[in-house]
Amino acid sequence: MKEHPAISANNLTRKFGSFIATNAISFEVKKGEIFGFLGANGAGKTTAMRMLCGLLAPTSGSATVAGYDVASYPEKVKQHIGYMSQKFSLYEDLTVKENFLFYGGVYGLRRKEILLRLNDMLKRLDLVHALNTRVGELPLGWKQKLSFSLAMLHQPEIIFLDEPTGGVDPITRRKFWDLIYEAAHQGVTIFVTTHYMDEAEYCDRVSIMVNGVIEALDSPENLRSKYQAETMDAVFQELARGTITL
């Protein structure tokens, strides 16, 4: 049996009226890869991500996630992905344990299984003492780690991270990326959007979207040498400037 790529998009297009949010983008993400999805605000990142998560139907083109077509089997897709958004999405009035029991239950896990995995995760994060604390009382850095663990709870093949590190200090961000690496080592595919160009350096490959199209797609080193830039930030500046002169 031929191994399918984790994500593959083929001329994926989405129009809102006459506005083309995503214009015939094509790319493939391999299993276990950390794929950076970059672009300025309004470049079409969110639209593309919503289509890949099975929330939005493509106008034309197609995409498969975990081997399932997103337009035909959105619910199958949902079984195999994890998701963490920039907006912090745990219930603040519930405790850590209650949040995990809920989301685990949503994915059909048994209580014992959930608690076992939670225990394991908390030990690794060194947060065992927070088990019965209400989420609202935890510092932001902890909440983000918990959000990530939560997205990993049902052991998805692919995990979508929508600007996961917004508003945290560099040290916490660095620690957060350790978690991402760890997950990638276990074979989980990571699809991440971010504003921080230093984070782009941590990815295996990055794509840069401008005005609904993918302008560049390669590993950070290749992109740097191609645009003769010292940093990813400079690469991004270069591409974004290009849009203005267009």
Added chain:
Amino acid sequence: MRQFLAFVKKEFRHIFRDRRTLLILFGMPVAQVMIFGFALNNEVENAGVAIFDMSMDYESTLLINHIDVSSYFFVDRTCRNIECIEDAFRTNTARLGIVIPADFGSKLWRGENPAIKIIGDASDPNQAQVLTTYAKAIIQSHLAERASVTIELPILRSTSRMVFNPELKAVYMFVPGIMGFILLLVSAMMTSLTIAREKELGTMELLLVSPLRSAHIIFGKVAPYWLLSFVNAIIIVLLGIVVFDTPMNGSVVLLTMSCLLFSLTALALGIFISARSSSQMTAMLISMMGLLLPTILLSGFIFPIENMPVVLQVVSNVIPAKWFIILIKGLMIKGSGINMLWKPFAILLFITVLLSIAAIRNVKPRLES
């Protein structure tokens, strides 16, 4: 099923975590039912009367005295001119003016039909009409007393029987209305916020990318609130029976079923509003401002539906509280059975199903296109 249970558990946790809201949810309807049950009264009592007595003789004084001692009226002021009556109306101290002509007593006994003028403050037309009717009745009975008619005349008399409400208590009219109104509003408001809240806090996205089905989300939200609303309904019904002596003439099973159904209707309505609103504020604006007056005015709670223009009578059919009030009046006061009440029950069921379908369709676009 496990997914659904997880959802229900989580909703229960939200509810019981916020003790203050829980207290408000149960305290509020009880307080309102008590206040309205005791205070709402459509009877006219203690209305102020301004009297302009031009004759000031023995007969007119007796008549005024008779009016003053009745429970409907008290004499607010005695006037020297007609402007004084208008003054009393404009300051809202009197609702009725009575003008007694000069030489009232002598004209009366000479059989000259002295003309008494009754002036109603018709800025409230209903009250004005009722008060003039009462005043006329008091004047007639006073005259009969004065003439001391004792001879039995060969006339037709009538005995009246007030079916279902022998003492003509206003409570019988109001309690079912209060129940329907409060239950609908509390339940709809409770749930109208829940989905909008998840949208506002960002947790909705996680639910959307999860394999949870729309129906799971809807029923998971409804189930805990259904229990709360039903408990509320039972408390309100018991208050009606114990505190306000509303009779319970019908079947308890049917009453329970009606309460269960109506709670569900209200919750479905709330969820529907919630699914359509992007923020809690919009949801609140719709469920509070949009439901309050229409439910009071179009449900038959205070104003009889048969008096409305035909268009509004038609519109009143979509007001769920209307059907619940009919059911409660039928079950509690009239003691009607299912043969009389299957229609409002079926209509309420139909509305509930429609609202639920609309809610499910609106909550989670399975795949936006």
Added chain:
Amino acid sequence: MIPLLFFMPIVQLVVLSYAADFEVKNLNLAIVDYDQSESSRHLIQKFTASGYFTLVGSFRNVKDGTNVIEKEVADLVLICPQHMERNLENMRVAEVQLLFNAVNNQKAGVASSYCQQVISAFNNEHLRQLAMESTTSTPARLTVDVRESFWYNAQLDYKTFMVPGILAILVTMLTAFLSSINIIREKEMGTIEQLNVTPISKMEFILGKIIPFWIIGMVVMSFGLVIAWLMFGIGVTGNILTLFSFVAIYLIAILGIGILISTVTETQQQAMFVTWFFMVIFLLLSGLFTPVDSIPEWARALNLVNPIKYFVEVMRSIMLKGSSLSDLNSHFLVMTVFALGFNLMAMRSYRKTMG
């Protein structure tokens, strides 16, 4: 959101003003005639000719009659007993029975008084006939000529009564609702922190919150008055400036209550429920639907602090009766006290520092 804010009140004002009508008309009458005589037929004819009643059916026995009451087909049943005519002819008292559906107590009461009018007309006719036939004169009766007149609303149109009241309620609900969830919303969204770090004083803060809603309230009010005039022909009889000065003070009071609620609650949900709770109590006790004179003593005491009661009264007095400032000075005084009091309380309970 903005269209909702303006259209919801206006649509409700237009539509709901037609819904409120207490007047008892078109009473459905059912008949059980055991006598089947000239007199009983004459009586029934008098009932149907009176204009108050619509005949919906004749029945053989009382049981069927009660049944139509339960089904709400008939509002009342007239039962003429056997030997009614014979009793009257033999100079005896005859008795008819009336059954009323009394679930609506007021309707039953009014229906009963209509029946008395018909029966007394029947009796007068009968006595006159007797007097003509016999030589003995009937005993002296004292009579007066009672004339009714209705001021301010001679046609007794219920809409005239309801429009000012409904407008008052809509403006009240809108402003109370907006202000009560305003601060709590900022608390929940975290934006209040931003304001708390600025050197803004409590007074400025409260004023800044009140003014936009105050303007919305005034605009909706003016709009409503125009609609009342154009659609219902209800103008402002009194001084329009007096009316607007009262509204201006009233809105400050209501907004103060809203902000006070907002500062003492924790979530938008709580704020909404608390606002709703007070609004509904104030609304139903305000005299908008039921007369304020007939509520019990304790509820009247409660009404002393009911801003809506004052507002509804002022609206009706100025719009319909042309009351002046001096007629309503106590209303103005009380409302000014409310406006100051609630806003001071709101200012005291609003804390810029946490904990």
